[in-house]
Amino acid sequence: MDYATLLQVLDSTVRLATPLLLACLAGLFSERAGIVDIGLEGKMLAAAFFSAAIAAVSGSVWLGLLAGIAASMVMSGIHGLASITFRGNQLISGVAINFLASGITVLIAQDWFSQGGRTPSLMGGGRFESITLPFAEALRGVPVIGPLYYELISGHSILVYVAFLMVPLTWWILFRTRFGLRLRAVGEAPEAVDTAGVSVVGLRFAAIAICGLLTGLAGAYLATGLQAGFVREMTAGRGYIALAALIFAKWRPWYALYACLLFGLLQAVALRYQNIDLGGFIIPVQVMDALPYILTVVILAGFVGKAIPPRAGGEPYVKER
Amino acid sequence: MTDTPAIELKGISKAFGPVQANKDISIRVMPGTIHGIIGENGAGKSTLMSILYGFYKADAGEIWVNGSHKDITDSQAAISAGIGMVFQHFKLVQNFTVLENIILGAEDGPMLRPSLARARGVLKQLAEEYELSVDPDELVENLSVGHQQRVEILKALYRQADILILDEPTGVLTPAEADHLFRILDHLRAEGKTVILITHKLREIMEITDTVSVMRRGEMTATVKTAETSPEQLAELMVGRKVLLRVDKTPARPGAVLLDVQNLRHVDDAGVERLKGVSLQLRAGEVLGIAGVAGNGQSELLEVLGGYADATGSVTMKGAPLPLSGAGSDGSARRAAGIGHVPEDRQEEGLIMPYTAWENTVFGYHRDPRYQSGLLMNNALIKQEAQDKMTRYDVRPPNPNLAARNFSGGNQQKIVLAREIERDPDVLLIGQPTRGVDIGAIEFIHQEIIRLRDKGKAILLVSVELDEIFSLSDRIAVMFDGQIMGERMPAETDQTELGLLMAGVTERPEGSLIAAVDASLHEKEAREAGQHD
Numbered sequence: 001m002d003y004a005t006l007l008q009v010l011d012s013t014v015r016l017a018t019p020l021l022l023a024c025l026a027g028l029f030s031e032r033a034g035i036v037d038i039g040l041e042g043k044m045l046a047a048a049f050f051s052a053a054i055a056a057v058s059g060s061v062w063l064g065l066l067a068g069i070a071a072s073m074v075m076s077g078i079h080g081l082a083s084i085t086f087r088g089n090q091l092i093s094g095v096a097i098n099f100l101a102s103g104i105t106v107l108i109a110q111d112w113f114s115q116g117g118r119t120p121s122l123m124g125g126g127r128f129e130s131i132t133l134p135f136a137e138a139l140r141g142v143p144v145i146g147p148l149y150y151e152l153i154s155g156h157s158i159l160v161y162v163a164f165l166m167v168p169l170t171w172w173i174l175f176r177t178r179f180g181l182r183l184r185a186v187g188e189a190p191e192a193v194d195t196a197g198v199s200v201v202g203l204r205f206a207a208i209a210i211c212g213l214l215t216g217l218a219g220a221y222l223a224t225g226l227q228a229g230f231v232r233e234m235t236a237g238r239g240y241i242a243l244a245a246l247i248f249a250k251w252r253p254w255y256a257l258y259a260c261l262l263f264g265l266l267q268a269v270a271l272r273y274q275n276i277d278l279g280g281f282i283i284p285v286q287v288m289d290a291l292p293y294i295l296t297v298v299i300l301a302g303f304v305g306k307a308i309p310p311r312a313g314g315e316p317y318v319k320e321r
Numbered sequence: 322m323t324d325t326p327a328i329e330l331k332g333i334s335k336a337f338g339p340v341q342a343n344k345d346i347s348i349r350v351m352p353g354t355i356h357g358i359i360g361e362n363g364a365g366k367s368t369l370m371s372i373l374y375g376f377y378k379a380d381a382g383e384i385w386v387n388g389s390h391k392d393i394t395d396s397q398a399a400i401s402a403g404i405g406m407v408f409q410h411f412k413l414v415q416n417f418t419v420l421e422n423i424i425l426g427a428e429d430g431p432m433l434r435p436s437l438a439r440a441r442g443v444l445k446q447l448a449e450e451y452e453l454s455v456d457p458d459e460l461v462e463n464l465s466v467g468h469q470q471r472v473e474i475l476k477a478l479y480r481q482a483d484i485l486i487l488d489e490p491t492g493v494l495t496p497a498e499a500d501h502l503f504r505i506l507d508h509l510r511a512e513g514k515t516v517i518l519i520t521h522k523l524r525e526i527m528e529i530t531d532t533v534s535v536m537r538r539g540e541m542t543a544t545v546k547t548a549e550t551s552p553e554q555l556a557e558l559m560v561g562r563k564v565l566l567r568v569d570k571t572p573a574r575p576g577a578v579l580l581d582v583q584n585l586r587h588v589d590d591a592g593v594e595r596l597k598g599v600s601l602q603l604r605a606g607e608v609l610g611i612a613g614v615a616g617n618g619q620s621e622l623l624e625v626l627g628g629y630a631d632a633t634g635s636v637t638m639k640g641a642p643l644p645l646s647g648a649g650s651d652g653s654a655r656r657a658a659g660i661g662h663v664p665e666d667r668q669e670e671g672l673i674m675p676y677t678a679w680e681n682t683v684f685g686y687h688r689d690p691r692y693q694s695g696l697l698m699n700n701a702l703i704k705q706e707a708q709d710k711m712t713r714y715d716v717r718p719p720n721p722n723l724a725a726r727n728f729s730g731g732n733q734q735k736i737v738l739a740r741e742i743e744r745d746p747d748v749l750l751i752g753q754p755t756r757g758v759d760i761g762a763i764e765f766i767h768q769e770i771i772r773l774r775d776k777g778k779a780i781l782l783v784s785v786e787l788d789e790i791f792s793l794s795d796r797i798a799v800m801f802d803g804q805i806m807g808e809r810m811p812a813e814t815d816q817t818e819l820g821l822l823m824a825g826v827t828e829r830p831e832g833s834l835i836a837a838v839d840a841s842l843h844e845k846e847a848r849e850a851g852q853h854d
Contacts, residue, residue, distance in 0.1 A: 175433075176432065176433055176434070177431055177432060177433060178428040178430070178431050178432070178433060178436070179431070180433075181417075181421060181424075181425060181428070181433055182425065182426070184414075184417075185414045185417065185425050188414045188415065188416060188417070189412065189413065189414045189415065191412045192412040192413055192414050192422070192425065193425065193426065194376075194396065194412075195374070195376065195396050195406070195408065195412040196396065196400075196412075196425050196426025196427065196476075197375075197395060197396040197397030197398075197399075197400050197426050198397075198425075198426045311415070311416075319376065319377070
């Protein structure tokens with residue numbers, strides 16, 4: 001493999017890792033606060049549809065982004081209402097959200113655009129354009145570093161940079177701020193937070209609001225950055241992969257980055273090398289495509305060391321008695 | 322001292338569904354005193370204090386703090402009123418450091434760093450002032466229970482609490498740690514702080530409090546000066562009738578060795594060795610008490626002997642070896658060998674809570690041919706026998722058709738005792754016989770145990786209540802960290818010596834007792850942390 005090919009694979013790794021990373025960090029905020037969120041997939045899907053639809057109608061990708069975030073946050077709100085306010089089962093609520101999103105996106109898409117459940121292809125201002133960082137053109141000729149900067153670091157859409165900057169920001173919020181301390185505490189021992197005079201419900205809603213915001217970004221990026229429009233089920237299990245990455249990352253922001261890059265790399269390799277010829281034996285494309293999902297299964301089956309989830313995860317907070 | 326009470330509760334009532342936990346309770350707690358609240362399980366002590374701390378909301382009544390009426394709707398309001406509470410089950414975040422737990426909810430600003438820095442300074446000062454030293458950077462999960470309790474007290478002091486409520490604080494402590502806690506409380510009182518101590522232990526009330534209030538069935542029955550009362554009077558106020566606090570018994574006449582345990586070792590599911598070579602002999606006609614703080618291998622010892630945990634080593638019953646794993650090592654084999662077992666946790670292991678009392682009186686013995694009637698069970702006979710047993714063991718109400726969960730803790734325990742004792746075992750294993758049992762029932766259970774001993778049976782008693790060990794045992798073995806630290810005769814030892822053994826200290830230290838206990842417990846924590854990695 002030559003240097004240029006390597007850069008291309010890494011470049012698409014970054015693009016493909018972006019929605020995973022945003023969703024993974026979204027799940028991190030939610031689960032660190034003790035709310036298991038299996039509905040990442042559904043929220044992302046809803047955000048993808050509404051961002052594409054509004055961008056298509058208005059011609060503004062920014063309005064689309066806002067619509068996507070709003071849709072995702074509404075779904076977060078439903079999840080919060082069910083699992084925090086009414087202390088329902090968080091898994092069931094999440095699954096319901098996934099079904100809801102899966103059905104409602106196609107239904108509305110058909111009703112609005114009559115294109116078989118997709119939105120029209122986005123053009124011009126309806127998509128996030130790639131950003132060329134300063135000096136990218138000028139430095140392009142410099143050996144090794146020039147192409148690295150131009151291909152890999154420069155030339156992504158704004159949401160990619162947002163996603164990667166979210167990693168240190170998340171770390172900083174969790175481990176350096178009062179809000180982060182309380183958020184982590186409410187996922188470990190809500191009774192400690194309650195007796196310290198801080199609202200458990202308030203903290204958990206704050207966490208899922210952040211979760212909604214980030215899944216909104218993830219979905220919008222899928223439909224208006226990575227691709228040009230919405231197609232049915234376009235999240236293709238990315239919400240679940242993000243959850244697997246979260247477990248792999250042991251609920252830590254930096255590890256989440258590495259886990260998502262690994263999944264992104266597998267997807268990029270599958271895209272680039274459709275059939276791999278190993279001296280007579282050909283690995284078919286389906287195997288390559290399946291790799292991220294196989295890794296997900298392996299991780300979820302617990303083959304990668306012991307991951308200790310937040311202790312109060314999945315349990316509604318009820319004062320004893 | 323002023324005449325304004327630090328805390329005054331007026332007419333507090335609280336119901337949980339049909340259960341009236343607190344009925345029109347009024348109480349005055351004077352500043353600079355230690356005020357004890359005593360009562361049996363379910364008397365409403367904890368509920369009352371949780372209301373004062375804003376954890377529950379009262380249905381009716383008023384709370385006055387230092388002479389002004391306060392509307393305490395949540396814990397934040399209680400904290401601002403200067404009230405701190407140390408719950409029976411600690412409210413700590415296990416994987417946070419001590420410092421993080423201290424500042425949680427009481428941070429100075431949105432950034433952690435300045436809050437942590439200030440807390441570190443304050444903590445150092447409090448530690449020196451009140452003998453509350455604890456490593457601020459250690460994770461709470463690595464601390465001994467005694468130190469976790471210190472963190473809870475420090476949390477309250479950090480929030481500048483003037484009124485400190487402690488709910489059953491000594492249940493999890495070694496006697497030396499409990500003594501140290503009382504010294505701290507004494508010190509807090511000297512500093513003008515007010516302490517409310519909730520307990521069911523009469524000895525603690527007599528030892529440390531100035532005033533004591535007694536609760537019974539949700540009502541406040543009396544408030545008296547501690548100096549003007551006696552344990553007997555308090556017990557009577559708690560139960561509503563005269564109770565015998567001492568167990569009447571004659572000296573034991575030990576016979577042949579029935580149960581011989583040699584070098585017993587057990588490793589739990591997490592890979593931690595819980596029994597590290599336990600050896601003991603149990604003779605007919607004696608009660609061998611196993612003293613120790615919960616979690617030092619006593620539970621595992623009972624599980625292995627009772628036949629539901631595997632082990633290595635040797636156990637012989639009347640000279641015949643008992644298998645410790647595989648075929649013939651289960652509970653029914655043990656029962657067939659003549660070993661009865663009253664498990665520590667009656668609700669999880671002793672009874673099936675949703676099943677009726679009569680069903681519960683035969684579990685484990687339900688394969689007895691007497692109870693069979695062709696393919697079916699002879700339920701009529703079982704019911705009739707259950708009724709009989711319940712009458713003889715004074716189970717209230719004596720209705721065999723009620724589900725086990727509908728009985729109080731003491732009556733549940735009587736059902737288990739009736740089942741095991743009526744099978745006439747040669748050896749009875751009995752764990753925490755009076756945990757969560759009210760004083761009246763304790764009296765009865767203790768008499769039953771001694772009666773069984775006098776019939777020439779061997780009894781292995783495991784209890785974390787040192788008073789219980791002293792009053793029942795003919796011989797006392799102390800367990801610490803999966804080992805027997807030593808055996809003593811009750812007449813030749815005292816609480817202090819046993820307390821040190823319970824913390825793994827075998828020689829009486831020259832200097833401070835608590836320092837020696839701390840050091841030993843710290844070593845144990847370190848060993849366990851090493852085993853986990």
